[in-house]
Amino acid sequence: MKLRLYATLALLFLHAPLLVLIVFSFNSGKFTAWEGFSLRWYAAAARDSQLIDGLWNSLLIAFASAALATLTGTLAAYGMWRKAAPVLSAGLYVSLITPEIVTGVSLLALFQWSFRFLHLQLGMHTVIAAHVAFSIAYVSIVVSARLRGYDRSQEEAAMDLGATEWRAFFRVTVPYLAPAIAAAALLALAVSFDDYVITSLVAGVDSETLPMVIYSMARKGVSPVVNAVSSCVVVIFGALVLVSERLQRR
Amino acid sequence: MNRRIFLFGALAAASCGKDHRPRLNVWNWSTYIDPEMVKAFERQRSVRIRYGTYESNEEMLAKAVTGNSGWDIVFPTHSRLAPMWRNGLLATLDHKRLPSLHNLEARFQSPEWDPSLRQGVPYMWNATGIVYNKAQVSAPARWADLWSPALSGRLTMLDDPEDVLGICLLKLGYPFSSINEAQLGKAKVEALAQKKLLRAYLNADVRDQLVSGDVLAAQLWSTTAAQAVHGGAKLGFIYPQEGFPLYCDCAAILRESPRQELAHEFLDYLLQPGVAAANAKVAETATANAAARVLLPSDDVLYPPLQAMQRGIWPPALDSAAQRLRDRIWTEIKSG
Numbered sequence: 001m002k003l004r005l006y007a008t009l010a011l012l013f014l015h016a017p018l019l020v021l022i023v024f025s026f027n028s029g030k031f032t033a034w035e036g037f038s039l040r041w042y043a044a045a046a047r048d049s050q051l052i053d054g055l056w057n058s059l060l061i062a063f064a065s066a067a068l069a070t071l072t073g074t075l076a077a078y079g080m081w082r083k084a085a086p087v088l089s090a091g092l093y094v095s096l097i098t099p100e101i102v103t104g105v106s107l108l109a110l111f112q113w114s115f116r117f118l119h120l121q122l123g124m125h126t127v128i129a130a131h132v133a134f135s136i137a138y139v140s141i142v143v144s145a146r147l148r149g150y151d152r153s154q155e156e157a158a159m160d161l162g163a164t165e166w167r168a169f170f171r172v173t174v175p176y177l178a179p180a181i182a183a184a185a186l187l188a189l190a191v192s193f194d195d196y197v198i199t200s201l202v203a204g205v206d207s208e209t210l211p212m213v214i215y216s217m218a219r220k221g222v223s224p225v226v227n228a229v230s231s232c233v234v235v236i237f238g239a240l241v242l243v244s245e246r247l248q249r250r
Numbered sequence: 251m252n253r254r255i256f257l258f259g260a261l262a263a264a265s266c267g268k269d270h271r272p273r274l275n276v277w278n279w280s281t282y283i284d285p286e287m288v289k290a291f292e293r294q295r296s297v298r299i300r301y302g303t304y305e306s307n308e309e310m311l312a313k314a315v316t317g318n319s320g321w322d323i324v325f326p327t328h329s330r331l332a333p334m335w336r337n338g339l340l341a342t343l344d345h346k347r348l349p350s351l352h353n354l355e356a357r358f359q360s361p362e363w364d365p366s367l368r369q370g371v372p373y374m375w376n377a378t379g380i381v382y383n384k385a386q387v388s389a390p391a392r393w394a395d396l397w398s399p400a401l402s403g404r405l406t407m408l409d410d411p412e413d414v415l416g417i418c419l420l421k422l423g424y425p426f427s428s429i430n431e432a433q434l435g436k437a438k439v440e441a442l443a444q445k446k447l448l449r450a451y452l453n454a455d456v457r458d459q460l461v462s463g464d465v466l467a468a469q470l471w472s473t474t475a476a477q478a479v480h481g482g483a484k485l486g487f488i489y490p491q492e493g494f495p496l497y498c499d500c501a502a503i504l505r506e507s508p509r510q511e512l513a514h515e516f517l518d519y520l521l522q523p524g525v526a527a528a529n530a531k532v533a534e535t536a537t538a539n540a541a542a543r544v545l546l547p548s549d550d551v552l553y554p555p556l557q558a559m560q561r562g563i564w565p566p567a568l569d570s571a572a573q574r575l576r577d578r579i580w581t582e583i584k585s586g
Contacts, residue, residue, distance in 0.1 A: 031458045031481060049285060050301065112316055121320045122313075200309065205275045205320035208302045216280040216303040223281075 018234055025227035041228040051229055054213035058193055061124070061209060065131035066188035072132070073139025073188070074181055078173070080140070081147040089144065096137045103134055104201035111202060122204030130202045131195065135188040142187060146180035182244050190237065273298040274512050277310060277321040279499065282374065284528040291519050297512060314339050314504060322507035323516060328361065328498040329567040331369040341503040342368050347514035350521035353541040361498070362564055370500030371517050372538035374530065377489065377496045377554060377562060378413050381460055381475045382467040385484045392491045393417045396467060397440075402447045404466040406459075409451035411580035412565065413469065413495065414441060420492040427565045429572035434579055441583045451584065460485060473535040476551040487551045489558040496562040498538060 028038030045051055080088050095103070107130045111122060150173070158168035174181075196211040203212065210233070214226050276288075280303040288299050302321075304310045307330050313319040315337065326334060334340050345351060351359065351367065358372035380390050390396065396405060396417075407414050416426040418437035428434060449465060450456075453474075459465040460478045470478075472487065479485045501520060503513045519525060526542035536552040537543055543553075554562065568576065 031461050033458070033462055050303065112318070115318060121318060123320070201312070205277075205300055205302065213280075213303065216305040 021227050022231045022234065024224065025231040027224060027227075030224060041224040045225045045228040045232075048225060050208075051210070051213055051225065054208050054210040055229065055233075057124070057207055058210040061127055061131060061199075061207070062189050062192040065128045065135055065192045066185050068128070068132045069135035069139050069188045069192075070181060070185040073136040073184060074143050074177065076136065077140040077143035077147060078169075081144065081150075089140075092137045092140050095134065096141065100134075100195070100197040101201075104130070104198040107133065107198065108201045122202060122207075124204075124207045126202045126204065127199055127207045127209070130198050131192040134195075134198060135191055138187050138191055139184040142184040143177060143180050146177055150176055186240060186244050189240070193233075193237075271296055271298045272509070272512060273300060274323070274509055274516055275300045275302070275321045276323045276516065277302045277304060278323075278325045279303060280305070282325065282499070282529070282533045284525075284532040287525050287528050290525075291516065294519075295512075295515065299516075317506050319504070319506065321504060322509050322513045323501060323503055325373060325499045325501055326370065328363045328370075328372070328500055329565055331364055331500060331502065333567050334502070335369050339505055340369050341505045341507065341510060341513075343371065343503070343517075344510075344514055347511070348518050348521065350518050353521050353523060353526070353539050355538055355540040355543070358498070358538040363566065364500075370502035371521065372498050373501045373520065374533055374535045375496060375498035375538055376471050376473040376535050376552070377494055378408070378417075378469060378471055379475065379487055379489045379494055379554075380467060381470045381478060381485055381487050383460070383463060383465075383484060384486045386463070387466050389486060390467065390488060390490070393421045394492070395490075396469065397421075397444050397447070399447065401467050403449055404464065405447050406449050406452045406456045406465055406468040407444070408469050408471070409453050411576055414451070414583070415576060415579065416495055416565065417469065417490075417492075418444075420490075420494075423492075426493065426495055426563045427568065429568060429575065431575065434575065438579050438583055442586050445583065445586070457481075472552055472554075473533075476534055476549065479551050489554045489561065491561070493561045493563050495565050498564070 024032060024034075025041055026037050026039070027034055028040060029035030076092075079085075107126075111126050115121065154172050154176070155168045158172045159165065163171065194211060196209075196215055199207075199209050200212055200215070203209065210229070214229075217223060217226060271292075274297055276299055278301070282303075283301070285301075288301055291297070292299055307327055310324050310326065311330065311334070314321070314324060314334065317339065331340070345367070348371070351371070354372060360367065361372060364370065380393070380396065382390055387400065396407070415434065415437050418440040419428050419433060420426055421440060422433070422436055424430070424433045424437070428437075452459075452468070453471075456465055456468050456470065457474055457478045460468060460470075461481050463484075470487075475485075475487045479487055501517050503510060503517070507513055520529070521539060523539065523541035523545060526537050526539035527545040530537035530539075530542060530546060534552075536549075537546070
């Protein structure tokens with residue numbers, strides 16, 4: 001009974017801000033005082049082409065970088081597990097704990113230096129590259145955790161029965177890792193979607209993301225339109241998490 | 251992996267290239283333009299405008315300073331024009347291509363920071379003053395009134411070193427932008443004395459607390475104050491006696507821009523009275539365009555009366571040593 005109360009309080013503490021956000025997204029007034037139910041901020045958000053473009057860019061970047069990072073990160077984790085490479089896996093943690101601003105500035109320096117002979121500009125491609133770079137560590141760590149409980153002899157058994165190494169990997173190892181890969185992909189999606197610091201440093205003319213649009217509104221005071229958009233994001237990501245839970249249970 | 255990203259980048263770049271209209275990349279402060287006006291320009295000249303927003307001068311400068319940012323037009327605050335100009339980041343404005351410059355208010359046709367108007371076209375401006383709750387406190391007249399114990403716990407100051415140190419200096423009778431160490435030391439003592447009365451150092455976030463009556467007085471930008479004043483009739487705004495800072499954001503063309511001609515066309519478009527008025531309405535701030543102002547309702551908060559305007563100060567850019575000194579003092583104030 002006590003435990004249940006404690007859990008309820010903890011959950012409330014975690015999610016109360018989100019509830020407040022969602023409630024005020026339906027407020028008819030402009031300020032944080034309840035005036036009545038209205039959908040005007042949702043309508044305003046739907047008309048705001050900058051927000052919509054930002055949302056679209058964010059989704060595009062999140063899905064592209066999550067796909068690339070999940071692929072590379074999973075293979076990296078598998079390789080490190082096979083070769084038992086402690087230095088490499090320690091390297092992953094380093095990239096995980098490096099402050100974002102440092103990662104961002106170093107990526108920017110790299111891009112600016114390479115642009116001298118590549119004749120490119122900052123844009124969508126640099127943001128996706130940057131997001132892949134920092135998501136790989138998350139993916140690898142999640143997949144590595146699952147690999148730790150995996151017995152290589154399962155793969156060997158498959159190969160004894162005539163499977164090639166590739167076939168054994170795809171038919172035995174990948175299905176075993178599937179829940180971890182799905183979780184890692186969702187994590188990559190989420191970290192990419194809400195990153196501001198690194199993104200704002202490496203973004204160019206065509207790659208303004210939703211967090212950047214919202215952040216740029218701060219000077220004038222955040223408008224309730226942002227509440228509406230954020231509520232939609234919470235619902236979309238909530239649904240994604242539920243779907244992945246379902247998938248994992250199967 | 252690199253190759254894959256590269257291919258993806260090339261693909262993304264290729265997919266952007268399907269629109270063949272000439273394009274212009276405009277980077278501005280958030281809610282500083284009427285989106286309809288952007289669309290109208292796109293239709294009129296059959297061009298495409300990529301419109302982005304930034305949050306601070308620093309964010310904009312960080313990209314512009316590379317000389318390869320991709321943006322054509324940016325909107326630095328007046329004090330940032332000179333440093334950008336010195337670093338060769340700005341194109342010289344060609345007045346022949348800006349026939350509508352005469353729409354600007356007289357004081358903005360030859361502003362003190364850029365007398366021959368070569369660096370940027372004054373766009374929107376705002377001031378820092380005092381908002382107060384008319385129902386619960388008597389009208390303040392001076393910055394010094396913000397040291398009144400009656401406001402204890404229900405007073406906020408901006409979370410901005412330039413504005414806070416500046417008004418402490420004004421209260422003491424020193425220049426707003428003083429870089430004299432002894433004067434700044436005294437200003438710090440003033441700020442620390444006032445800090446005991448403060449609820450917090452807050453920027454735009456204080457708006458809701460003013461409307462609800464939790465905060466009785468605040469140092470605030472006229473733009474944010476106007477939103478609060480229009481949201482609740484019991485609020486008033488004053489331009490203090492000791493003087494007050496003014497800030498003007500200016501439309502400037504980056505030298506890196508390969509589209510100088512189109513960029514000038516866009517700046518001239520922004521100077522049209524109807525366009526400037528629509529933009530000022532969306533931005534809820536004061537326009538530098540006299541021809542547009544007559545189209546707008548009068549507003550005592552956004553446009554100080556002529557007499558008050560004479561006390562206004564346009565703070566210049568500080569050199570980096572002075573900036574570091576001020577930043578250090580500000581840190582000491584906030585942590586003290």
